[in-house]
Amino acid sequence: MKYLSAARAGMVGCHACGHVQARAAAARVDEGARPPAPQRCERCGSVLHLRNPDSISRTWALLIAAAILYIPANLLPVLHTQSLFGNEDDTIMSGVVYFWVSGDWPLAVIVFVASILVPMLKLSVLALLAWTTQRRSDWRPLERTKLYRIVERIGRWSMLDVFVVTLTVALVRFKSLAVITAGWGALAFASVVVLTMMAALQFDPRLIWDCADAQTPQASGHEHD
């Protein structure tokens, strides 16, 4: 085999302190007997996992919750404005349309990309990764790993979307005295962002390579390149 992983070498790395140690042989569990205690790090005592436990099912659960909340995030108003000119509710899309129509098209593009396009792409990419990994697919592991890295990297900037939407709409649209409050859509949108970030954290990209490695015929012994 070309690449050797700790799992294949019978080793396991500690998530807490990074110490790599031999994996304890899986004890046989008799029917009705108590499952054996999980192996702990010999240096720091943390419970050892080869891969994130229940990675795929946890990713799915968080993704589905995020996808459901994506609907109210776009349908419900993110901003509620009370001013002398009356009350007004704005959804993300109506904010985009407002900027576009009033000639602030760079702002319209920023809000559209940050608040509608990027969250949707992140959900789609994570769903694709979870689905292919669940099927134990060996399809393009390198590209899938790169996709994962991109999603994980934009995750930390996602909360910016909320501020972009609320601040820009508020600042540009209402120069007069007005009371602006966040609508339920903003809460739903923030939940989508957080849930997607958690889904990305739960997904264990090493599973991609476990599947890919399992498909390649195993050579006997270790070859050195």
Ligand SMILES: [Zn+2]
């Ligand atoms: Zn440790």
